[in-house]
Amino acid sequence: IAGITQAPTSQILAAGRRMTLRCTQDMRHNAMYWYRQDLGLGLRLIHYSNTAGTTGKGEVPDGYSVSRANTDDFPLTLASAVPSQTSVYFCASSGAGGADTQYFGPGTRLTVL
Amino acid sequence: KQEVTQIPAALSVPEGENLVLNCSFTDSAIYNLQWFRQDPGKGLTSLLLIQSSQREQTSGRLNASLDKSSGRSTLYIAASQPGDSATYLCAVENTGNQFYFGTGTSLTVIP
Numbered sequence: 001i002a003g004i005t006q007a008p009t010s011q012i013l014a015a016g017r018r019m020t021l022r023c024t025q026d027m028r029h030n031a032m033y034w035y036r037q038d039l040g041l042g043l044r045l046i047h048y049s050n051t052a053g054t055t056g057k058g059e060v061p062d063g064y065s066v067s068r069a070n071t072d073d074f075p076l077t078l079a080s081a082v083p084s085q086t087s088v089y090f091c092a093s094s095g096a097g098g099a100d101t102q103y104f105g106p107g108t109r110l111t112v113l
Numbered sequence: 114k115q116e117v118t119q120i121p122a123a124l125s126v127p128e129g130e131n132l133v134l135n136c137s138f139t140d141s142a143i144y145n146l147q148w149f150r151q152d153p154g155k156g157l158t159s160l161l162l163i164q165s166s167q168r169e170q171t172s173g174r175l176n177a178s179l180d181k182s183s184g185r186s187t188l189y190i191a192a193s194q195p196g197d198s199a200t201y202l203c204a205v206e207n208t209g210n211q212f213y214f215g216t217g218t219s220l221t222v223i224p
Contacts, residue, residue, distance in 0.1 A: 033212070042117075042202070043157075043214040056210060090156055102147065104156035
């Protein structure tokens with residue numbers, strides 16, 4: 001059982017480029033989340049999805065979009081990357097939309113130059 | 114907006130010592146509180162989840178308590194081991210699937 005996989009592991013990106021971070025879970029969890037982790041700021045929620053076909057905004061959604069076409073996949077897209085989006089991005093999932101433990105992926109380290 | 118604070122930011126203890134990590138939050142209307150562990154360069158691993166109606170949860174050498182009315186939680190680690198060295202994060206869930214994390218306590222257990 002892989003749990004949650006994220007790709008790529010790391011990426012260096014020129015400002016203005018479009019980038020999609022991939023997240024796949026094999027636990028059949030209903031809820032999925034995207035966070036960014038920055039030194040001194042901790043983890044902040046970007047977007048979430050309670051179930052396939054629905055998404056919602058977290059604390060810092062600007063500049064990011066998500067989709068949830070099926071249960072397993074929850075990609076995060078940066079339409080036009082900016083240097084302030086340099087961060088470590090974590091995907092997570094839980095069985096019952098927050099009433100259950102969150103399981104985290106290994107993260108994607110993104111650098112925008 | 115919910116604010117989650119963890120004190121201390123860093124802690125160093127000798128092996129075998131019992132220790133307490135603190136977490137406080139400003140908005141007591143939470144659904145649950147979770148404690149996580151994060152090793153350097155890795156994702157987060159959930160340690161304990163306390164629902165808002167609960168007072169504490171235990172798992173092995175770990176015990177987490179929750180006092181929702183005062184906006185506080187503690188994570189107690191008994192008989193610390195070098196393998197416990199990591200960053201410990203607490204997170205609360207508020208209305209509308211909003212999760213808020215503290216910035217963590219970096220724990221070093223010295224052999």
